[in-house]
Amino acid sequence: MPSINVQLFDGRPVEIKRELAQALTKEACRVLGCTPEAVDIVFTDVKRENWATAGVLWSDK
Template sequence: MPTFHIELFEGRTVEQKRQFVEAITKATCESLNVEPNSVDIILTDVKRENWATGGRLWSDADA
C-alpha cells in the first residue's frame, strides 16, 4: 500500500487539501495499478517559522 507523507506550509483550506489528495490518489492508482482504498496520504501543516531553506527560516523571507 503506498503511503505518502506530505509536509506543506499551513494556510491551505480543507477544500484545497481535499482536491490535492484526490489528485494524488488518482495519479497513484493510474500509475501503480492499485485501488484508491490502498493509498494513504498524511498531510502535515508546518508553520513557516519551523521550516528553513539555505539556512534561512521561511518566516524571515517575508521580512
C-alpha cells in the same frame, strides 16, 4: 500501499487538501496499478518558522 506524506506550509484551506488528496490518489492508482483503498495520505502542516532553506527560516524571507 502506498503511503504518502505531504509536508506543506500551514494555512491551506480544507478545499485544497481535499482536491490534492483526490488528485494524488488518482495518479498513484493510475501509475502503480493499485486500488484507491490502498492509498493513504497524511498532510503535515508546517509553520513558516519551522521550515528553513539555505539556513533561513521562511518566516524571515
